[in-house]
Amino acid sequence: MRLIRLASLRFVPLLLVLVAAQTALSQSIRFLEDKKLFVLQGGPVSYVFGINERNELQHVYWGGKVVRDADFQPVKSTREWSGLDLSQAYTPQEYAGWGAGLYTEPALKVTWPDGNRDLVLHYESHKIAGDTLSVLLKDISRPIYVELRYTVYPETGLIERQSRIENRGKTPFSIESAQSANWTLPDATGYRLRSLGGRWAGEDQLVETPVKMGMQVLESRRGGTSQQSNPWFALDQDGNTDQEHGDVFFGALGWSGNWRISVEETSMHQVRVTGGYNTFDFAYTLAPGASLETPAFYGGYTSGGIGDASRIMHRFERTKILPDGSGLKTRPVLYNSWEATEFKVDEAGQTALAEKAAAMGIERFVMDDGWFGKRNDDHAGLGDWNVNPAKFPNGLGSLIKKVNSLGMSFGLWVEPEMVNPDSDLYRKHPDWAMHFDGRPRTEGRHQLMLNLAREDVKEYTFHWLDQLVTNNKISFLKWDYNRNFTEPGWPEVPVDQQKKIWVQFTANYYEILDRLRKKHPGLEIESCASGGGRVDLGVLKRTDEVWPSDNTEAFDRLDIQRGFTYAYTPHIMMAWVTDVPNFNGRSVSLQYRFLVAMQGALAVGSNLNKSSDEDLAESKRFVAAYKEIRETVQNGALYRLTPAADTNFIANEYAAEDGKQVAAFAFLHSQQRGYGVSPLHLSGLDEQAVYKIRVIKTPRRSPDGTVGALTDMGTLSGAYLTHHGLDLTLQGDYDSVLYVLEKVAN
Known part of the structure; x- marks a missing residue:
């Protein structure tokens, strides 16, 4: 026995080595000291970058999981091709400052008061804490520091990247471009870019374009996320039409203001994706001791085709993005009163609709526009968020009590960032609306936009929302946003601070949502912006669902919903059944309309006062059928069984x-x-x-x-x-x- 024990002890060192190696491989982030390489691994994905001989951060690899560290060698900068094509231009930096002969899209561009615009960022230090890596960069001579943060999500292989730019000196400087990340794809030709674009009532059209030498830009200059383009991309090769096979690199920005994603193919056929704040009309003065944080930019890879890329995003959004665990629940079936009453709301009319909705099996009743101020049409009342006493002499409490007694929760429409010139708020505070002194104020939908970047406007907005929810048993807010920025002036602050409006407006919007949810933990919020004008991973961290489009015509919705689900989970996709003829003058069966809407979070927006008994009975059966499958639809895996090009x-x-x-x-x-x-x-x-x-x-x-x-x-x-x-x-x-x-x- 002694001999056996002694023999077995010989294997202990080897066992310890094997255990140590396995432990190292199981870590999502490792730094290989001898090679100066960072290895990030999550799920089936590896992402590798290192420190080259110039002390720059240089990209190495992004793709399927590689577990053998010996396969990766220390990085060396790309050689100079000619005197016109310098090494700095083609070395795939992880986060490039504009300087030292960089001709590709930089991640950061600044100007100092003395006119210096050269910025060369070198590695300083790093920290690893669990699934997060922080790398500190510094300019070669000036006190500008950039902290790069990488967070690995092991379940999906997604990587979240963000940067924080710090002024540790005694002199302010101006930031002209602040991006969240540069992503570098494997060297290859024949990449195809997929993106989502459109317009009002025609959102989320899938756009496919070949990537060629030069730059393609996806962006919003409208102040919000926008219908025109959504901050999501996917890149694959050779025009693959197979939903379930093929390499796909994909990503999305988490920002609800002006954003920009550039896809650039260099003359060396390197493809890089850069995203963050839009550089249009952008200038952000950074005072000594101050910092600016860029939006989160999420990136992923799969070998399972665009279908798997979508399913990865859906799972990630449900489990890691949506607030308060709401992505693990199921959305209730909702009724919205807008198409039945429009602005002609009152307690009796809403009560009658609520009774019909409850009989159908509806679980949440939402009263839309028209309940406040002198709001009888869209010309007046926005900004005056007091209950209209002529329409609701008992306040909202009586109606809410009735809705709750019918077994439904109560929701309400609001549009906090807007104001009508015909309102008490505007007459009292005309300076609260965005404007340039001495210039006309452009109206959209007869309204102006409040400058939420102002501290007083932010506080006013939070407090009336807080009081509304505190004083009434409101479970849900449909938060609307029905116009884009115009005259984005902020004349109350110094000139060098005025362009901060693009960032501060959205930051304050986020703060209001965060504070409101913290104070009212049960409150749920829908992001609506004349349809799908504010859908992104930034707003989804703070809201429970979104409104993809004002176009509820069922055949159009099929295409809109299909495009939407390339980037976003059906869990958050509100889908209404409405009356016909609809948007295009088209009439389709009630079954067709219900089956289209049952592919997301089902809602009904029909005028129930005009519905026949037969239609109400059919609707009740469809609602019951949906409840049998909603867990699968909202939280399951989506497979598109027909090609994107097939609309028949x-x-x-x-x-x-x-x-x-x-x-x-x-x-x-x-x-x-x-x-x-x-x-x-x-x-x-x-x-x-x-x-x-x-x-x-x-x-x-x-x-x-x-x-x-x-x-x-x-x-x-x-x-x-x-x-x-x-x-x-x-x-x-x-x-x-x-x-x-x-x-x-x-």
Whole structure:
């Protein structure tokens, strides 16, 4: 026995080495001292950069997980190509200052009072704390420091990057460009950029463009996130149309003000993505001892195609971005009174709508615009946030009590950042509206924008919101924002501080949301901005859901919702069923409208006062069917089963995380030449399992009351559903079907 024990002890050092090595590999962030390399690993992703011989931070690798440290060598700057193509221009720096012959997009550009604009950032030190790495850079001679923060999310492989620019000297300087990060992609040609663009009522159109030598810019100069372009990107190669295969690099900015993402291919065919504050009309004077923090810029990689990139973002948003764990809950079914009453709200009318909504199975009743001040149309009243006594002589309390007694929570529409010139607030404080002295004030929707960058305006806005929620049992605010910046002046502060309005406005907006949520922990908030004008990862840290578009026409919504889900989870996507004819003068069936809206967070916006008893009964059945699948739709995995280019036939599948339920939606725009639709092949199923299948497919009214109800259609195996698919019977124009699969056996 002694000999055996002695022999076994020989293996202890080797075991300790192996354990130490395994522990090192399990860490999300490591610094390889001998090679001066930082290795960041999360999930199936590795991200590596190092310190080169010039003491610059230099990118090394971003892609699939590489666990062997020996594979990575110390970094050396890129050699000079010619006297016109210097090393500094092509060395892939992690965070480049504008100086020393840099011709590519810098991450930081400054001007000192003496006219010096040269900025060369070198490595100073670093700290690792759990999943966060901080790297400190400093200019080679001046007291400007930049702290780079990298946070690794091991579950998804996403990396959050941010920078903080500090003035540790005694002289102010002006920042002209402050970016969050430079991302460097693997050297290759043939990259394709996917982004989301559009306009009011036409948001989230998927835009695909080849990346060529030069620069492509995604941006907003409107003061908010904007419908024109969204701060999300995805890059892959060779025009791949496969949703589930292929390398994809993707990312999103968390900022609700002016933003900019540039995608640049150098003459050496290096592709870099730089994002942060928009440089347009930007100047931020940094006083001694002061600092400026840039927005969070999130980046990810997958080899599983754009479909997996979307699912990674969805899971990340639900678990790491949405506040107070709201991404782990399910959204209630909501009714909004706008289309029924518009500005003609009163207690009796809202009560009647609430009773009809409750009978349908609605869980939250929201009263929209018109409840305050002299708000009888959109010409007056914004800014005067007192309850209109003629419409609500008992205040809001009586209505809220009635809504609660019907089993629903109560929500209210607000537009805190706006003011009508015809309002008591504007007459008292005309200087509170954005303006340039001596210049006209441009109105949009008959309103002006309050300068929320001002401390007094910020405090006023917080306090009336706080009092509104404190004095009334309000569970939900629909926070609207119906115009863009114009005349973004701030004449009350020194000239060198006035352009800070672009940053401070959004910072103060965030502060109000943060304070409001902290004081009222149960309060939920929707980000609405004339539709999808304020949807980004910054606002999502502070709100529970968003309004993708004012366009609720069901066929248009299919495309808008499909684009939206490339970047954002269906969990937050409010989707209304409204009356027809709608936005395009088009009429489609109630079933079609419900099945489109059931792919997100379902809501009803129809005028229930005009709905027939038959429609109300059908709606009740659709709401009940949605409640059976909403956990799967809102918190499951989304698979797009049809190509993005196909607008005639669109199909989406939602699979529950535990694999027990699947909801598959299919929509036919128009049948042509008598042809049917090919079988629908489902994804992510257990091929060894058997699934019970129920269906909503009743294109014509049925006297037996089955419209909107799920009916049984037997069982099929996962293998059959994957390889053969579901046989569809879609026909005619605007036909639709929902299949619900329940896993019953292996």
